[in-house]
Amino acid sequence: MSDINQLNQLSTQIRRDILRMVHGCKSGHPGGSLGCADFFTALFFHVMDHKPAFHMDAKGEDLFFLSNGHISPVYYSTLARAGYFPVEELRTFRRINSRLQGHPATHEHLPGIRIASGSLGQGLSVAVGAALSKKLNKDAKMVYALMGDGEIQEGQCWEAFMFAAHHKVDNLIVTIDSNGQQIDGSTAEVAGIGAADIEAKVKAFGWEILHMNGHDMQQIIDTMNKAKSLAGKGKPIFILMKTEMGYPVDFMMGSHKWHGVAPNDAELEKALAQLPQTLGDY
C-alpha cells in the first residue's frame, strides 16, 4: 500500500484501536502508542517485506523488534490490521487468558511477536543478534527496531550500540521514538538527555544518523527508503524520529501525563471525536 491518504486512514483507525483497547481494560500506555501510530503504519503497510502467515525464523522476510514494549497497543493493532490475527482479538488486550499480554510476549504464541519486551533496554541487542543471524544465513532482508528515548538510560543499549558499529551490522535500521517524555517527567529533566544529545552520542558510537518527523507519513516513507539505501555500507543506521506523546489528541499532548494512564468514558469519547472511524472499529 502506497497511497498516503490510505496510510493516514489506517493510522487513524489504529489510534482509535489504541484508545479503545486501553479504555477497555482500564490500563496500558496510550501516549507513546498514539505517538508511534504513523511509524507503525508506514513500516507494516509500506516499508517492510513481511508475511502475516507467521514463521518465527522469518527467512527471506524483513523483521521488526519493539524494544519499548509498553507501547504494545499500537503494535497489536498494527499486527491485527495487517492480518496477523483477527482484529476482534484486540478486545482481549490485557485481560485474563489473552494472547495480547500487557507487554509483548511470545509465550502465548501471538503471531507477529518474536521476543518478549517490556523490561527496557533489551530489544536492541536482540535486533542486532537477529541481524547477525540474517547475515550468517545470507538473507538480504533487513532488521528494523524501535526503541524509546527514555529507555536508552539503560546501559545495555549502549553495549549494543557499541557492538553493532564495531561489528559493522549494516542490515539494521533502528528508530528511536524521540518524544522527550518518560514516566517521571521529560527526558531532559530526568536524565539530562535531549534529542540533540542522543544524536551526538549515537553518532559518536559510529552509527549513520537520519532524522524524520514521526507524524508526516510521506517523510517517514522517504526517510525509511533513504535508510534502506544506506544499508550494506558498513554502518548500522539510526533514525531520530520526532514525535509528540499522545498525538493528535489535543488533551493528551504536551506532557508525560498520558504515558501510562487509561482514559475514562468521557475522555475516550472526547478523544475518539478527534479521530473519525476509517476502516471500522473492532
Next chain:
Amino acid sequence: MKQFEILNTKDTRSGFGAGLHELGKTNPNVVALCADLTGSLKMDAFQKDFPDRFFQVGIAEANMIGLAAGLTIGGKIPYTGTFANFSTGRVYDQIRQSVAYSEKNVKICASHAGLTLGEDGATHQILEDIGLMKMLPGMVVINPCDYNQTKAATIAIANHVGPVYLRFGRPAVPNFTPENQVFQIGKALMLNEGTDVSIFATGHLVWKAIEAGHMLEEKGIRAEIINIHTIKPLDEAAVLTSVRKTRCVVTAEEHQMNGGLGDSIAQLLSRNYPAPLEMVAVNDSFGESGTPDELMKKYGLDAPHIAAAAERVMKRR
C-alpha cells in the same frame, strides 16, 4: 565399593571447549559468543576454526544474552561463554525476559562456578547460580562432574530445543567417566549401588562423593552414590527409588544450600517420601580467596564432610 580409574586430571572448562569445537565441525547452526574470556572458557579452538560463527562481545554480558536470543531467530544455536557469576546474576533479567520467557534456544555456558574459582575471591565465586537458573520456567540446569562428561553434555544440549544453563569449573579434577559417553539430559547416573545411605552429588562434588564412599566402606557402610548431572529436570524416579531403599540422604554440591540440588531433592522427598537429609553445601555465606582445595575444606565441601554427613543422617533414620 566400585573402583573408578582416573583417566587423567583435567578441568571441566576444557571439556566445554572440546565439545564446542566438535559441534563447530558437526553442526553448522552452532554459533558462539564470548565476553572477553575466550582463553578462560577454552573457546579459542572454536574461534580459530570457525571465525564467522564466533562473536567477541567484549565486557558486555547483558548485550551478549540479547544477541544470543536474537541469533536464534533464523535457526542459530548460540552458546554464550563467560564466568558463572557474569552468566547468571549479572544478566538475570536479560535471561528471564529475552531467553526463558521468550523460549529461545540459547545455551548459557558458565565456567569458574563456585568456590573452586579460588584466589579471585567471593566477587567471582558465585554460589547462587543453580538456584537462580532453576527457578526460571523451562530452563534446563546441568552441572557435569568431569572433563569427559562436560564435553558430552556440551554436545548433547545442541539437540535440546530450549534454554539450557551448563555449569562447569576452573580447576583440574579427576576425569573418570567414559570418553565417548552419550549424555542424556535429566538422567541420573548410578555410580555405586549401596543400601545404607543415598549420596546425590553434582559437579565437582561427584568425585568427592566417591572418595567419601571409600571412607564409609572402611567403616562397613555401603553408600549408594548417584551423579545428578542434571538438576533440572531432576530425575525424580532415580532419587525416589534409591531413597526407598536406603531411607536416608546426603546431597553434595558446590553451591549454597538455598536453591541448590539439596533443596530440589528435599522438596521432592517432602512431597513423596519424607526421609532424613543432610546437605553438604555452603551454608548461607560468601566465599573468600584461597586455593580451591583450601576453600573446599574450609567450607565443608570435601570427602570427610560428606562421609560425616552420611554417618549423621544414618543415625536419624
